[in-house]
Amino acid sequence: MSTIEHESVQVADIHEVDNFTASSRLLPAELCPISDVTVPAQGLGAVIVGLGRAGLGLHVPCLEKIGREGGGVSPYGAVVGLVDSVEAGTRRALHRLEYDYGYDPARVSRATCLADLKVDRDHTVVHICTPADDHAATLREATDAGFRRIIVEKPCAANAAEVDEMQRIADRTGASIGVINPYLYSRSIASCKDKIQQVGRQPHYLEFEMSKPRTSPTLAGRSRPESVIDVELPHQIATALYLTDSPRYRVLRAEVRHMHYREVDTDPCQVVRNMGVGVIVLELDECVAVLVSYLDALTRTRQLKLRFPNTEHIEAFLPVSGEDHTSVVVEYSGRNTDGSTEQRRVAKLPDDMLTRCLFDMYSRFVTGSPQVSDLAFNRKVVDVMDKAKTLAWIRR
Ligand SMILES: NC(=O)c1ccc[n+]([C@@H]2O[C@H](COP(=O)([O-])OP(=O)(O)OC[C@H]3O[C@@H](n4cnc5c(N)ncnc54)[C@H](O)[C@@H]3O)[C@@H](O)[C@H]2O)c1
Incomplete structure (x- = not known):
């Protein structure tokens, strides 16, 4: 100590720094700007894999906040897919989307594996929120299913050899990968x-x-x-x-x-x-x-x-x-x-x-900019x- x-x-004196508008709170000057590029009309869709504390308890509320506060330039659209190896997990998550955020359940695809999801792969970000020893395998599953924009929860993987494997998958498929580091x-x-x-x-x-x-x-x-x-x-x-x-x-x-x-x-x-x-x-x-x-x-x-x-x-x-x-x-x-x-x-x-982190990651996916928290940083x-x-x- x-x-x-x-x-x-x-x-x-304590200075309260509270003179931010809602969107500038999410998008200060140092984060990736998205105003001069074409943002997809609906923003990018989100698929959440692993609907526990991180996926359902942290990512979904932050994404919904981005949707609410991002104004006309939100790079995030809506949750379009839910995946959990336990069927009850996707049912619980769909219930939460419907009752807490007003989703129409018919517009959200649910599955126990990524390959079975019925979503547009080209306008979707996959959030890997499963335990760390599963991240490399889930990344392979996501790229095999055609997804190319991927967010991975921390820690990136169970060991450095698995991060190397994730890098090989990214190099082979051209997938863009960001790791959560709030x-x-x-x-x-x-x-x-x-x-x-x-x-x-x-x-x-x-x-x-x-x-x-x-x-x-x-x-x-x-x-x-x-x-x-x-x-x-x-x-x-x-x-x-x-x-x-x-x-x-x-x-x-x-x-x-x-x-x-x-x-x-x-x-x-x-x-x-x-x-x-x-x-x-x-x-x-x-x-x-x-x-x-x-x-x-x-x-x-x-x-x-x-x-x-x-x-x-x-x-x-x-x-x-x-x-x-x-x-x-x-x-x-x-x-x-x-x-x-x-x-x-x-x-x-x-x-x-975490909301700023997700906002910046989505903005970088939209603009095609490299992620700040990439695999090379997370390998260290x-x-x-x-x-x-x-x-x-x-x-x-
Ligand atoms: N950023 C943060 O502050 C923060 C907070 C908590 C957890 N995490 C990280 O998030 C990850 C998950 O942690 P958690 O606390 O949410 O775990 P959890 O145990 O609460 O939830 C994990 C979920 O993933 C599902 N799952 C497991 N294997 C799967 C697979 N192969 N395919 C699909 N679903 C699968 C489980 O059924 C469960 O619903 C970990 O890497 C953890 O370190 C980050």
């Missing part, structure tokens, strides 16, 4: 990136904690993660690589602990191997990054700190729920005359990063995960 929490700070689209992460540019050098220390209570989904086996390293740490690794833009990375240390759980003291303790706490220490050129994730925490924390070789540092408090999307960024520079840390700027930012993320799993004795 850093010492900053114990230091007295001079509190600056933190690359966070406004507070963008503030940290701006700070690095302003200081003119990398931070020498980066600390990123993402913790939450994830006991019930873990006991229920949701999304089948191999370890704590597969849940929040892919976001943290991607953010550290993106911020430092470092061509070289080295995993200095990686450790995991089991998750222990019992409802009441008299119950036997349940142990879930390698799913409690994860720590990865990375060397990224001049920067040491310490990434921490507790999945048996009692509260949610998403906090990033960057320290620079001069006395400056910046902290980002990222959104902790799917309901409220606000980040707070605090910048510090030097010391006050009484020795306390001088707090220079506090900014409150609207930060609906998965490679760090592989090396960390070996160091932490998850794989022998």
